[in-house]
Each structure stands twice: as structure tokens, then as C-alpha cells.
Amino acid sequence: MSIPVIIGVLAITFVLAYVVGNPLAIYVNERTPPQAIDQIIRHHGLDQPLYVQFFLYLRNLVMGDWGWSDTANSYVVDAIRRFFPATIELSIVAMIIAVLVGIPLGIVSATRKDQIVDHVTRVIALAGVSMPIFWFALMLKYLLYYQFFIWGLPYLPEGGRYSIVTVTYNPVTNFILIDSLITGNLVLFFDALVHLVMPAACLGYLTLAIITRMMRSSMLEVLKEDYITLARSKGLRERVVIYRHALRNAMIPTVTIIGLAFGGLITGAVLTETIFSWPGLGRWAVRSILTSDIPSINAFTLLVAIIFVSANLIVDLIYGALDPRIRYG
Amino acid sequence: MTERSSETIVSEVEVIEVVPVSPMVRVLGIVQTLVGAVSAGIGLLAFLLVIRNFILANVGFVSIIGVVILNVGPLVLVGLFLVNVGMSILSLETSAFSWVIYGNLLSGALYLLMGGLAVWLTLGNLLALVLLMTPAARSYWWALFVEDTRPRIKEIRYSLYLVRRSPLVVAGIIILIGYVLIAIFVPYFAPYGPEERIWTETLQPPGPNHIWGTDPNGGDVFSMVMWATQIDLKIAVSVVAVALAIGTLIGVAAGYFGGAVDEIVMRITDVFFAFPGLILAMAIVSALGERNLDNISVALMIVWWPTYSRLVRGQVLIEREKLYVEAARSVGASDLRIMMTHILPNTIQPVIVQATLDMGGVLLTAAGLSFIGYGAEAGTAEWGLMISTGQDHFTLFWMIFYPGMAMLLCALAFNLVGDGVRDIMDPKLRRR
Numbered sequence: 001m002s003i004p005v006i007i008g009v010l011a012i013t014f015v016l017a018y019v020v021g022n023p024l025a026i027y028v029n030e031r032t033p034p035q036a037i038d039q040i041i042r043h044h045g046l047d048q049p050l051y052v053q054f055f056l057y058l059r060n061l062v063m064g065d066w067g068w069s070d071t072a073n074s075y076v077v078d079a080i081r082r083f084f085p086a087t088i089e090l091s092i093v094a095m096i097i098a099v100l101v102g103i104p105l106g107i108v109s110a111t112r113k114d115q116i117v118d119h120v121t122r123v124i125a126l127a128g129v130s131m132p133i134f135w136f137a138l139m140l141k142y143l144l145y146y147q148f149f150i151w152g153l154p155y156l157p158e159g160g161r162y163s164i165v166t167v168t169y170n171p172v173t174n175f176i177l178i179d180s181l182i183t184g185n186l187v188l189f190f191d192a193l194v195h196l197v198m199p200a201a202c203l204g205y206l207t208l209a210i211i212t213r214m215m216r217s218s219m220l221e222v223l224k225e226d227y228i229t230l231a232r233s234k235g236l237r238e239r240v241v242i243y244r245h246a247l248r249n250a251m252i253p254t255v256t257i258i259g260l261a262f263g264g265l266i267t268g269a270v271l272t273e274t275i276f277s278w279p280g281l282g283r284w285a286v287r288s289i290l291t292s293d294i295p296s297i298n299a300f301t302l303l304v305a306i307i308f309v310s311a312n313l314i315v316d317l318i319y320g321a322l323d324p325r326i327r328y329g
Numbered sequence: 330m331t332e333r334s335s336e337t338i339v340s341e342v343e344v345i346e347v348v349p350v351s352p353m354v355r356v357l358g359i360v361q362t363l364v365g366a367v368s369a370g371i372g373l374l375a376f377l378l379v380i381r382n383f384i385l386a387n388v389g390f391v392s393i394i395g396v397v398i399l400n401v402g403p404l405v406l407v408g409l410f411l412v413n414v415g416m417s418i419l420s421l422e423t424s425a426f427s428w429v430i431y432g433n434l435l436s437g438a439l440y441l442l443m444g445g446l447a448v449w450l451t452l453g454n455l456l457a458l459v460l461l462m463t464p465a466a467r468s469y470w471w472a473l474f475v476e477d478t479r480p481r482i483k484e485i486r487y488s489l490y491l492v493r494r495s496p497l498v499v500a501g502i503i504i505l506i507g508y509v510l511i512a513i514f515v516p517y518f519a520p521y522g523p524e525e526r527i528w529t530e531t532l533q534p535p536g537p538n539h540i541w542g543t544d545p546n547g548g549d550v551f552s553m554v555m556w557a558t559q560i561d562l563k564i565a566v567s568v569v570a571v572a573l574a575i576g577t578l579i580g581v582a583a584g585y586f587g588g589a590v591d592e593i594v595m596r597i598t599d600v601f602f603a604f605p606g607l608i609l610a611m612a613i614v615s616a617l618g619e620r621n622l623d624n625i626s627v628a629l630m631i632v633w634w635p636t637y638s639r640l641v642r643g644q645v646l647i648e649r650e651k652l653y654v655e656a657a658r659s660v661g662a663s664d665l666r667i668m669m670t671h672i673l674p675n676t677i678q679p680v681i682v683q684a685t686l687d688m689g690g691v692l693l694t695a696a697g698l699s700f701i702g703y704g705a706e707a708g709t710a711e712w713g714l715m716i717s718t719g720q721d722h723f724t725l726f727w728m729i730f731y732p733g734m735a736m737l738l739c740a741l742a743f744n745l746v747g748d749g750v751r752d753i754m755d756p757k758l759r760r761r
Contacts, residue, residue: 004596004599005596005599005600005603006603008596008597008599008600008603009600009603009604011600012600012604012609013612015616016612016613016615016616017616126741126744126745126748127737127741129689129740129744130689130693130737130740130741130743130744131737131740132693132696132697132700132712132713132716132733132736132737132740133693133697134697134700134713134716134720135716135729135732135733135736135737136733138716138719138720138723138729138733139726139729139730139733141723142723142724142726142729146723146724263604263605264605266605266608267605267606267607267608267697270607270608270611270697270701271607271697271700271701274701275720285608285611286701286702289611289615289701289702289703290702292615294615297611297612297615298612300608301604301608301609301611301612304604304605304608305603305604305608308603308604308605309603
């Protein structure tokens with residue numbers, strides 16, 4: 001199921017990089033001597049037919065030769081190794097916030113349908129879906145950083161992953177939260193956590209909105225089922241009915257949405273990271289766009305698609321755990 | 330729907346036996362076919378032009394992809410529909426007559442949106458409508474139309490009643506109407522032009538001269554937000570319309586033919602779904618080379634069509650098993666006609682709901698692309714770009730706050746209307 005998709009994804013990135021636009025532009029700049037161009041063409045196989053080029057492209061990908069990134073001033077693979085953990089850390093924290101807040105909100109909203117809590121929740125969720133995330137990020141930054149600073153309140157840092165000036169950090173895995181715990185550096189840990197608050201909250205809000213809406217509607221659907229009526233008529237307490245009987249069934253569509261929302265998170269990361277100068281994939285991608293750094297853009301696109309597909313694969317596996325009826329062989 | 334169409338077939342047989350074909354109806358059928366063919370032709374031509382330019386650009390002849398398809402794309406779908414309606418009329422299929430009204434109104438509206446010489450093409454639509462109303466043509470469909478319009482009007486009345494009862498939908502509709510009015514009348518009330526800059530008054534806070542302040546280049550934020558309504562609404566609507574047209578055509582074909590076609594199309598949509606929208610759009614724009622609004626629109630269309638294909642295909646799979654399709658096939662209707670005049674009108678409803686919801690999403694994605702520097706050329710009045718300009722001065726909130734609010738309200742309105750309409754259309758939630 002996901003292997004043809006990955007092949008398709010590879011084909012699309014190949015087409016975008018090598019067929020549309022001039023592939024030579026990747027290897028040539030204004031300082032390249034004209035007589036070297038022929039050699040470059042031959043060296044990179046650009047004189048070969050397209051399908052051969054596609055295989056060359058695949059071979060390079062598998063061999064770990066993803067090209068040179070001007071923006072990061074290193075090989076693309078090294079750049080990914082540097083930026084990827086930052087983005088994943090941010091996305092996972094955002095996802096945790098979204099799930100921890102979104103699911104209870106959805107349950108509350110469904111169980112108290114048409115009451116004041118429900119209306120408030122629905123407005124929050126709807127606003128989250130229709131809010132431009134970059135605008136929300138800038139507004140948060142304006143309020144929590146600038147205005148709090150002016151008012152003399154404890155303000156949140158403007159951006160970055162940790163306070164570079166005051167705290168030292170020696171990367172091990174590049175996941176700051178994990179590294180600081182391993183090395184027992186609690187100062188760094190809390191510093192990193194404080195730096196995470198704003199970007200993660202901002203990034204999590206959209207996902208939170210999506211999860212809340214889905215949870216609410218699927219919960220409402222489930223609560224109408226016969227087995228819920230039966231459970232209630234048996235005299236079970238409402239809490240047991242909701243958390244033991246309804247929740248598990250209502251989780252299935254929600255889990256699908258969470259998988260899909262992971263793609264939204266990466267999209268959001270592109271926009272949030274620029275604003276909070278978060279040294280992750282998204283900011284790298286945006287900078288490479290502005291400098292037309294094609295190998296970086298391609299690597300980023302490919303990587304995101306792979307993350308997205310694997311997120312959906314994981315969701316499929318979680319299904320089995322949630323619902324024994326669709327467990328895979 | 331099912332019953333009505335099968336009745337139609339029955340009455341058609343009787344009609345053919347009893348009433349001789351009137352010349353007026355024949356003229357109507359021919360006119361309608363021609364109008365449809367012209368529409369479809371223009372639409373196809375636009376697509377072919379784009380493809381041709383695309384190829385030329387890659388061979389190295391032209392650097393820009395000329396985008397004329399933005400409003401023209403949907404014409405392919407409407408045109409094909411009209412061709413089939415015309416041919417159905419020629420074979421006196423009575424259900425086709427009432428589709429003449431809707432089809433011609435739609436294609437007329439598209440011509441008007443295109444502007445230029447295309448406005449004259451509405452005359453063809455008018456001619457078809459006039460011919461439809463002549464007594465000779467009327468005798469074929471009017472009684473039947475009235476008969477099955479009555480319950481339909483009742484249905485619409487009930488829908489309107491449900492709409493009136495939900496304040497959120499009403500609010501959404503009012504906001505959207507407000508935006509459209511702003512987009513139309515902005516030249517008459519905006520104090521400054523969209524690209525007018527007052528170099529002596531940069532970074533002014535909101536005040537009497539500039540009620541929402543000015544940006545670092547001296548542009549009046551209020552005027553720019555208002556002018557941007559035109560551009561952003563146009564992007565949202567045209568992207569969704571074209572994606573819907575392409576997606577629907579492909580989806581109907583995939584669902585109807587099934588088998589290998591279906592399999593291939595669905596695998597392709599899978600691949601497209603593997604990319605988050607903004608990121609695929611980013612990659613496409615970077616491949617297209619030029620950064621401007623037209624290229625954003627093209628990229629977003631490429632990103633968005635699979636949604637509609639999926640939706641329509643699922644719908645078609647249900648519809649094609651129904652009795653009226655079999656009835657149409659048994660009287661010898663061609664595949665194209667069954668798809669266009671029988672199945673398509675019955676599948677379009679959820680697509681419309683999805684399209685309304687997507688407009689908000691497209692709006693936000695387009696603005697996001699502009700924000701990261703992939704969209705409008707610098708200086709254009711566009712919400713995302715305005716925020717991008719303002720972010721270096723984020724302590725001066727007015728440059729960011731107002732465009733963002735405009736965007737938020739617009740997307741919110743689309744979402745409110747879409748949500749509401751979905752609930753109203755949903756037969757499960759609909760009580761009588």
C-alpha cells in the first residue's frame with residue numbers, strides 16, 4: 001500500500017527537480033567555466049535518457065548522495081541530520097499538546113452538547129481551523145514577548161531553541177530535551193522547554209482544532225448507538241459509559257485525523273519556524289526557497305512526504321490495537 | 330431522483346410515438362450542442378495552451394506559463410455537460426430540458442467572469458434560454474418541470490428555513506456577502522490605491538490620516554487590506570473552481586469505468602495525498618520558476634484536484650448501480666451522456682459542500698505561500714504578503730493584525746457556511 005505511494009512520491013520529486021526547469025542549474029553557477037559544462041553534464045548523467053536519469057536519481061538517494069545545500073553550506077544529508085531533530089521535537093511537543101487538550105475538549109463538547117461549554121469549544125475549534133498560523137504566531141509573539149516585556153511580566157523568549165548566550169549545549173542526538181536529560185543538565189532542559197512553549201502552542205493549536213472537531217462529531221455519533229443506550233439502561237455510571245464504552249469507538253476516526261494532521265503540523269512548522277527562528281527543516285526550506293536552492297527544496301519535499309506516509313502507516317497499525325476487528329493478520 | 334429519471338424514460342418513449350419533433354426543439358438542441366461545444370472548446374484550448382507553454386518553457390523557448398485558464402477551466406466541465414444536454418434534447422429526452430436552464434446560467438456566469446470578448450458568448454446562452462421558453466419547446470418539458478419542481482421548491486424552502494434557524498450560517502453568509510461587496514466597491518471608498526505609497530509617512534500608527542496605520546514603505550494598511558480582498562477572493566474561488574472541474578471530470582470517469590482506469594487514478598491521488606498541500610505547492614512553484622500569483626494558483630490547483638476526484642468517484646460508485654443509470658443505458662444512451670447528464674448532477678452536492686470548506690483552506694495556503702515569499706510580487710496588496718512585510722516590525726502590531734483579521738474572518742465565514750450547509754444537506758441529520 002505505501003510502497004507504490006513512495007515510488008510515486010519519488011517520481012514526482014524527480015519530475016519537479018529534473019524535468020521541470022533546467023537540471024543543470026543545480027550544478028552550475030556564474031563562476032563555472034563554460035568548458036566545464038560538458039563534463040558536468042556527462043558526470044551527472046544529464047545526457048542520458050530520462051528513465052536512466054531516474055535510476056541515477058534513485059541510486060544517489062539510496063547511496064546517501066542527496067546533493068549539496070548552498071543554504072545550509074553543507075551536504076543535504078548533514079543538513080537534514082542537523083535540522084530534522086529540531087522539527088521533530090517541535091512537532092511532537094505540539095502534537096502532545098494538541099492531543100492532551102483536544103481529546104478532552106472534544107469529549108466535553110460532545111457530552112454537554114448545545115450547552116455553553118460546547119459553544120465555546122466549537123468557536124475555539126472553528127477559529128483554529130480558519131486562523132492563518134503565521135499570523136497567530138506573530139500575534140502570540142507580540143503579546144507574550146513584546147507586551148509582557150513592556151508590562152514587566154515574565155515574558156517568553158522571542159525565538160531559537162535555547163539561550164545561546166547563557167547556556168552551553170553540546171549536541172549528542174540534536175534532540176535538546178533528550179540530550180539535556182541524558183547529561184543531567186536541568187538548566188538546559190528548562191531553558192529549552194521555555195523556548196518550546198510559544199512555537200509548540202502555536203503549532204499545536206491548528207491540530208487541536210482538528211482533533212477537537214473530529215472527536216466531538218465521532219463521539220456524538222457513537223453516543224447515539226444502541227450499545228450506549230444498553231449500557232445506560234443497565235444502570236452504569238455515565239463516566240463508565242463514556243470512558244469505557246464510547247471513547248474507544250470514538251477514537252478510531254480521531255486517530256485517522258491525527259495521522260493526517262501530522263502533515264498539517266509539518267506544513268505549520270514551515271511557517272512557525274521562520275517566525276520563531278527555530279533552526280529546523282521548515283526554516284531551512286524557506287531559506288532555500290528564497291535562494292532557489294533546488295537540492296534542499298527537493299530533499300525537504302521528499303522527506304516530508306516520507307514522514308507523512310509513515311505517520312499514516314503508524315496510524316494504520318494503531319487501528320489494530322484500538323479495534324480488534326480490523327487487526328492485521 | 331431515481332424515480333423521476335425512470336419516469337422520464339417511460340414518458341420519453343411515449344413522447345416519441347405521439348408528438349412529432351418540432352423544428353423549434355431541433356434548433357434548440359443544435360444551439361445547445363453548439364454552445365456547449367464552444368464552451369468546452371475554449372476550456373480545452375486554455376488547458377492545451379498551458380500544456381503547450383509548459384512544454385515550450387521546458388524546452389527553453391518561453392520562460393513564463395501564460396495562465397488564461399483561471400476562469401476558463403470549469404468551462405470544460407460545463408461545456409461537456411451542455412453538449413450532452415443538447416444531444417439529449419435532439420433525442421427528446423425530456424429530463425434534459427430543465428438542465429438547459431442551470432447549464433446556461435452557469436456557463437453564462439463563467440463567460441461574464443472571463444470578461445473581454447467572451448461576454449458576447451453569453452448571447453448563445455441567452456438564445457438557448459429563449460428557445461427553451463418558446464411554446465413549441467415548452468410543450469415538451471414545462472408540465473413535467475412544474476410537476477417535479479414543486480417538491481423541490483418545498484425542499485429548498487425547508488433548507489432555507491434550516492439556514493435561517495442556525496445563526497452561525499447566517500453570520501457566515503453575511504460576512505461573505507460583505508467581502509464580495511468590498512471587493513466590488515473598493516475603488517470607490519478606499520482612500521489610497523493598492524500600490525500607492527506615501528514615502529513621507531512610513532510606519533505611522535493608526536491615526537486620522539491612516540485609520541489602520543501605514544507599513545514600512547508608506548502604504549496605507551486599511552486601503553491595502555481592502556484592495557487585497559479582490560486578489561485573495563479571486564485566488565480562492567478560481568483555484569477551487571478549476572480544481573473542482575478537473576477533479577470532477579477525472580473522478581466521474583474513474584468511478585464510472587472502474588477497473589484499470591480507476592485503479593491508476595486512485596493510486597495517483599494517493600501520491601498527491603502523500604504531500605501536505607503547502608509543501609507540494611512550494612515544490613511546484615519552485616519548479617515553475619517564476620514567483621507570482623498565477624503560478625501559485627496553478628500550483629494550488631494541482632494540489633487540490635485529487636480531493637474532488639476521490640469524493641466524486643466514491644459518489645459515482647454508489648450512483649452507477651442505481652436503476653436510472655441502467656434505464657438510461659438500456660435505451661441506448663452513450664457512456665459520456667450517462668456520465669454527464671445522469672450521474673453528474675446527482676453527485677455534485679457533497680462536492681459543493683467540500684468546495685465551500687476548501688475555499689478557506691486555499692485562502693490560508695495561498696496566503697502562507699505569499700508569506701514565505703513564494704507568492705505575490707513585492708508591493709502587491711495581498712494579505713499574506715502584507716503580514717510578511719510587517720513581520721520585521723512585529724512590535725508595531727497594526728501591520729500584522731488587520732490583514733490577519735481580514736483573513737481569519739474570511740476563512741471563518743467559508744468554514745461556517747460549509748459546515749452549516751453540510752449539516753443541512755446531510756440526510757441523516759435532516760428531519761421532516
